[in-house]
Amino acid sequence: DARVTQTPRHKVTEMGQEVTMRCQPILGHNTVFWYRQTMMQGLELLAYFRNRAPLDDSGMPKDRFSAEMPDATLATLKIQPSEPRDSAVYFCASGPGLGSPLHFGNGTRLTVT
Amino acid sequence: EDKVVQSPLSLVVHEGDTVTLNCSYEVTNFRSLLWYKQEKKAPTFLFMLTSSGIEKKSGRLSSILDKKELFSILNITATQTGDSAIYLCAVREGNAGNMLTFGGGTRLMVKP
Numbered sequence: 001d002a003r004v005t006q007t008p009r010h011k012v013t014e015m016g017q018e019v020t021m022r023c024q025p026i027l028g029h030n031t032v033f034w035y036r037q038t039m040m041q042g043l044e045l046l047a048y049f050r051n052r053a054p055l056d057d058s059g060m061p062k063d064r065f066s067a068e069m070p071d072a073t074l075a076t077l078k079i080q081p082s083e084p085r086d087s088a089v090y091f092c093a094s095g096p097g098l099g100s101p102l103h104f105g106n107g108t109r110l111t112v113t
Numbered sequence: 114e115d116k117v118v119q120s121p122l123s124l125v126v127h128e129g130d131t132v133t134l135n136c137s138y139e140v141t142n143f144r145s146l147l148w149y150k151q152e153k154k155a156p157t158f159l160f161m162l163t164s165s166g167i168e169k170k171s172g173r174l175s176s177i178l179d180k181k182e183l184f185s186i187l188n189i190t191a192t193q194t195g196d197s198a199i200y201l202c203a204v205r206e207g208n209a210g211n212m213l214t215f216g217g218g219t220r221l222m223v224k225p
Binding site: 004035042043045056091099102103104105 | 218
């Protein structure tokens with residue numbers, strides 16, 4: 001049963017530290033998304049890739065966040081430097097193409113103290 | 114302004130009750146509306162709706178879309194404790210590729 005894999009599952013770090021979250025999309029899916037979920041804001045889109053090219057990262061604070069897809073099997077989301085307000089669950093999702101449902105990973109729960 | 118609005122924010126019912134969850138949207142180039150169920154981890158896909166008036170059904174869950182009035186409902190009949198979750202509605206716009214815009218979710222709790 002194919003699934004989106006995210007690592008780490010949990011991350012606790014101090015403010016100012018760099019955080020890297022990784023995502024392995026489902027094989028064959030050519031769209032990859034990063035979402036952030038908080039109680040206050042719900043699910044917010046951070047970045048969107050199609051065929052590894054970034055299409056939309058308007059939801060991402062550019063000064064500290066960066067998203068990349070070094071290859072088709074790996075997407076990364078980095079925060080440097082991290083701040084307490086970045087504490088949230090970060091979800092990666094992938095999809096096989098336009099018009100298809102997205103499949104979500106189990107998320108990375110980030111706590112920045 | 115919010116593009117996708119869900120109501121109620123939260124709901125507590127007893128097993129066996131029927132619930133109706135609402136999702137209204139306001140987008141310029143609507144393509145589809147999706148419902149997801151989120152328990153403790155990843156949102157899992159329930160339904161995708163593209164046409165008005167055609168009910169999608171899966172067991173005790175069903176959903177329908179009204180493109181004229183810009184809303185969708187998700188019905189759950191004979192609720193069970195396992196239905197307790199956050200139900201998320203998301204809309205895909207035609208000029209936004211495969212991107213989904215999510216509503217804030219409805220938190221459903223089903224008590225025994």
